[in-house]
Amino acid sequence: MEARKSVQNLAETIHSLLGLKAHFTSSWVKSVCDIIGHLPSEGPSNDLKAENSKTSTVSFSNKEDDLASAISKIKDELAALTANINQLNIQRRQVLNDFLDLKGNIRVFCRIRPVALGENFGSFKPIVAMDSSYVLLRLSDNKSRCYSFDKVFLPGSSQDEVFSEVKPVIKSALDGYNACIFAYGQTGTGKTFTMEGSPDLPGVVPRAIEALFREAVDCNHAFLFTFSMLEIYMGNLKDLLITQPRKAMDPMPLRLSIKTDPKGGIEIDNLVAFQVSDFNQALRLYRLGCQSRSTASTNCNTSSSRSHSLIRLSITSFDAPERQRETNKVWFIDLGGSERVLKTKAWGRRLEEGKAINLSLSALGDVINALQRKKFHVPYRNSKLTQVLKDSLGGSSKTLMLVHVSPKDEDLCETICSLNFATRARSIHLGTEDSEKRDQRGVTMMNLQQKIKIIEEERRNIKRNIEKLNEKLDTLAKRGTISSQELNAPHLTSELPQPNLESLRNKTSDVPIGQMSLLPRFMRPTICSRRKSGIDKQNSEDKQEFHARRRRPLSHRAESVTFPVKCKSDHSSEFDTWRSSCLLAFNMKGSADIETEYSQDTSECDIEVVVFPEQETSRGNSINQNAHISHSQQYGNRLESKYSSTRFLDVENWLHLHKKEPFIITNSSGGKRVLATPIPEKKCRSYGQKKESKLKDETKDTCSFKINKIVYHKMLNKQVDVEGFRRSVLEEVINKPQPLFEDCLNKDSRSGSGCLLHKPDGDLTIQTQDFVHGPSIIDNECDTSFMLRDLDFSIGNPKEEPGISFSSLELEPHCQQVPTGTDVEDGMGENLDTSSQSWMTGRERGPQKLKSHMALFMVNPHPEELTRTYVRSQEYAQNRGICHLLKQKIQIVYASALLGLGFQKLGFEHDFFYGLML
Ligand SMILES: Nc1ncnc2c1ncn2[C@@H]1O[C@H](COP(=O)(O)OP(=O)(O)OP(=O)(O)O)[C@@H](O)[C@H]1O
Known part of the structure; x- marks a missing residue:
């Protein structure tokens, strides 16, 4: 009886709605009836069948009948509202897409970096924001150029303001469109600040992830988010969520x-792609990835990103027909800083990094320009970056380019380059329209915006109604004898707001698999939810x-x-x-x-x-x-x-x-x-500093470090291009090499006295501690330490530079496989998070003990970064039977250093160090 009644009710409701709602097609009604027909025995239609085939043994009281009919009515109403909200979703997506189309699928913003405290501003302001769309670049007193953007952010703009312009793209990502959000600009102009931000001022990435999760909850669909993070360093892809090996x-x-x-x-x-279920999980993975990025100190930025970092958030929803595609991707790309070599004075690895960054940036510019101009051939293959993003650039994908510029006059050349890049990327395809058309476009956009607001308001109302109905249903269910299974019938709950994969899975798991295919798509569990359950x-x-x-x-x-x-x-x-x-x-x-x-x-x-x-x-x-x-x-x-x-x-x-x-x-x-x-936790910076100061106190009396076997007179006679005080130091070096080495190298490198560097071309220069990187070799038999890079080396006393941290980040990709820190003596044992720890280990044992050791060190100059030290003792090598190889290799390195040759000149490959390690 009850079953017959509820079916009748449903049919009546559908019938009445059919007159009102065009989207209730007959096939939809049929599919709903089919569901009822195929639901498990608890379902009403099965009851009906049972009633037809045999006499029902169950008799319901009138009260129960009323309750069931009330519930059934609510269910019908819920189904109608859900259909309505789906319809609105489709409309909203369409309107938002029209709006973004009018704005342009490739949009370019400009953010002017504020002048930092104590920074020299220069005599005149080269860049002036005229309004929210134009910037004026003053090339000289009487010459200037005007650049137009989709939006200009003044130096005082907040992270909030920036994100408000990014938000529509995030919304459209939830609608199934691929999206790319780039931060581009000269090194040190605030790309990472915009994308990553700080704990107090979170940037675009954390805000966008949060918005995505929030909006997803607001939608009435189940979404599955997966998070990945990689970097492109010198043309190589590296997964930032997988850390590097610790031992060879x-x-x-x-x-x-x-x-x-x-x-x-x-x-x-x-x-690696992680399924993330909430914002916090994604944020923690993001932080984990950020810690693994390749950064280094350059002349222009103490913490310069030396790679492009890419964050990918994949969004999947199998039950949202209004979405553009089932799975789409949002990319957040913090590009490496464009830089002029002349300005950064980079060489060796820094130079190579800069070249790789510049090349891929220009390849990206070419691709965006080709897309803007709707060229037949889009040169995706010219760089790894554009290859990776190929399916997320162009077509219906949304692209946002946040171009960052410096306000300083000394950066004028770089600013021109960045603005020219932005102009190319923007291609001003909208710029050709006359003012009348532009006004018209503005009006249309405003109307569309208004429409979006109305739709969203309507959606909110419907959702409120759905919530009320759900509450009502809960109360009725508690009162009545209705089984929880009936309440959990998928057609009621799968479309409810605040979707939850877990609940979705549970709700649908009751349906026999054979009947799954009979359910409409929105009721079926996703592959993932099925697997999970x-x-x-x-x-x-x-x-x-x-x-x-x-x-x-x-x-x-x-x-x-x-x-x-x-x-x-x-x-x-x-x-x-x-x-x-x-x-x-x-x-x-x-x-x-x-x-x-x-x-x-x-x-x-x-x-x-x-x-x-x-x-x-x-x-x-x-x-x-x-x-x-x-x-x-x-x-x-x-x-x-x-x-x-x-x-x-x-x-x-x-x-x-x-x-x-x-x-x-x-x-x-x-x-x-x-x-x-x-x-380790990010707090390792303070940890490292603490260790460092402790170390300084402990080791004042063990500072002297003699260089007996290497004579540099000849090299030192070369022309040295350094500032006043450094030049005088060097002259002293030429005359009295040994004391100077001591003097120069034994000083606390953090105070800025630095180390001596020998470039492959024979030039000598002194650089402050910040530069020190690359593998270094310690051999106490000749009381010398080397810090070797692929093309150059420096000489330094590691004991005197306790703050320097060692990491694989500075090395060729394959060198990154070199083991992280182990104890000097036994080669295994404790992990050394900071170089200061490792130096301390050495110092605690004293120079004599170290004498028998040959060790390799990798240096990471970045004081904020995780610091790992790589030390291998000769004894340990001997135990493992690789001593011969180790010695041989170290001898070659020595020879190379003495001859002023770089590794590459000797034909060393990336995995040179890998072989040295255990
Ligand atoms: N809008 C801003 N407001 C406040 N500080 C900023 C802003 N933009 C940049 N900075 C500061 O400037 C410094 C350099 O910024 P950031 O590291 O983000 O530059 P970058 O462009 O990512 O450089 P690189 O390309 O070398 O990695 C940082 O200390 C950052 O906090």
């Missing part, structure tokens, strides 16, 4: 390689249905699938991580991973394309498809086995482990291993 024996991290699917979607093979495992016999459930051929879904990889810890517990991959990650060719090469050496051919059997020829893709065709059955099995071996990564676990123990994860294909090492 430790496995190398998996190489990241860019892959493209037949539809043009880009995936980065082996890039273990449905797939439990129903392995239902593989057929599992595949049948897919709405599209596999090849079509390639861009949106994130594959999990089973991970194992060496510490007896198991962890799972998400390894973000498109279907290409299965890599039918086996070990055909393509190593990331320096960007300029690569072409589109480097991007591996896997073609699946049912794939149609993709747009503009001329790659030989037959070469990669694989058997669909085989593919299907692989897919299934991947899924069945899945568990979700607990981000908290990951973050926790990064603070504590190192662990190794393996991917399910076996063999390759990635080592994640603990990352």
